[in-house]
Amino acid sequence: MVDGKCSKRYLRDLLAETITGNDGYPLYRRRSVADNGRSVVVKVKGQNVDVDNRWIVPYSPILSKAFETHINVEYCNSVKSIKYICKYVNKGSDMAVFAVTNANDEISQYQMGRYVNSNEAIWRIFSFAIHERYPTVVHLAVHLENGQRVYFNESNAADRAARPPSTTLTSFFTVCQTDDFARTLLYADMPRYYIWNASSKSFQRRKQGTPVEGHPNVFASDALGRIYTVHPNNDECYYLRLLLVNVRGPTSFKQLRTVNGQLCATYREACQLLHLLENDSHWDDTLKDSVISSSPHQIRTLFGIIISTCFPSNPKVLWVKYRDDMSEDVCIVCAVKL
Structure with a gap:
């Protein structure tokens, strides 16, 4: 078993018996020709090279024949030896x-x-899994009515416009119309009890998992639902998402805007009736106090700071209430010029 690549590693002095070196590595018996060792002349790149027992790599004839491959075999008797051998196996890709x-x-x-x-x-x-993710996370769409993304070409544009594909949100509404259990859930809870079928674009009840007490044929899993984020600048869609996070079992976009039997004109109005937005009474009191002792210019500056940094839920109401106080000096100037 001559290994040219390992020659520098195994090329040792000729020894009559195997001994342990100072560094823990064994110095194997490599007999000289005079001590029944062997020697052969090998032609390498046109030159004759004398190869003797010093070039032989430690090996097991039984393992080499059984696996039909070259297998180095060494006896480890120190931590350094084990570290040296195992680093080739565990060094990774x-x-x-x-x-x-x-x-x-x-x-x-x-x-x-x-x-x-x-x-x-x-x-x-052995076909073991290369990676896995636990628990399963299902992304849930959020969009306004007829605002879902649609892919089309020239041949199917009219059909896609008339019958847009279902999304996780529209399918959630559809399930809530016929499923009593779904009407008890929030939008983000759907993936725990229902599977999203991408081919049919619909939610289907899970058939395996942990049984839900009090609800036959309903099973729960560890799946999580994550609703896509919406920037507050996209105001109506932002308030729609706020309603989906807090309202259970809506059956349509229209029903989502209905609060205590009253159909709201906007999703923002529905959020206000449900007290999901911050109360502006603090900013109302602030402007009320400012009107008593501040000039119109100072009131306008204060109002600008409030709407730009404090994010009141309904700045229009504050403007209508205090616009006369904020524009008093402008009206006086106009009256004098006239």
Whole structure:
């Protein structure tokens, strides 16, 4: 078993018996020709090389024949030896960058190459999972009525406009119309009890999992629902999302805007009736106190600070209530000019 690549590692002095070196590595018996050792002349690159027992790698003939491959075998009797051997097994994958140049093309095409080490190769051979995510997270769409994303071409544009595809939100409304249990859930709770079927674009009850007490044929899982975020600048969609987080079992966009039997004109108005928005009474009192002793210019400045940094829920109401006080000096100037 001659291994040229390992020659520097195993090339030792000739020894009559195996001994342990000072560094913990064994110095194997490598008999000289005079001590029944062997020697052979090997031609390497046109030159004759004398190969003797110093070039022989430790091996097991039984293992080599059984696995039909070259297997190094060493006896480890120190931590250094174990560390040296195991680092080849556990060092992980590596990566290399190489170039492929086409003689007829001025542009060099670069490709990424990698090799798989022994432990990763075994993992793949046995078809073990490469990665997993737990628990399952289902992203839930949020959009205004008839505001879902639609993909179309020239041939199906009219059909897609007349019958837009269902989304997780519209399917949630549909399930709540016929399923009593779904009407007890929030939008984000749906993936825990229902599976989203991407092919039919609909929610379907889970058939496996933990049974829900008091609800036959209803099973729960560890799946999580995550509603896409909406920037407050997209105000109506933002307030729609706020309602979906707090209202259970809505059956339609219209029903979502209905509060105590009253149909609201906007989703923002519905949020206000449900007290989901911050009360503006604090800013009302602030402006009321400012009117007593401040000039119109100072009141306008205060109002600008409130609407730009404090985010009142209904700045229009504050403006209508205090606009005369904020514009008093402007009206006086206009009257004098006239």
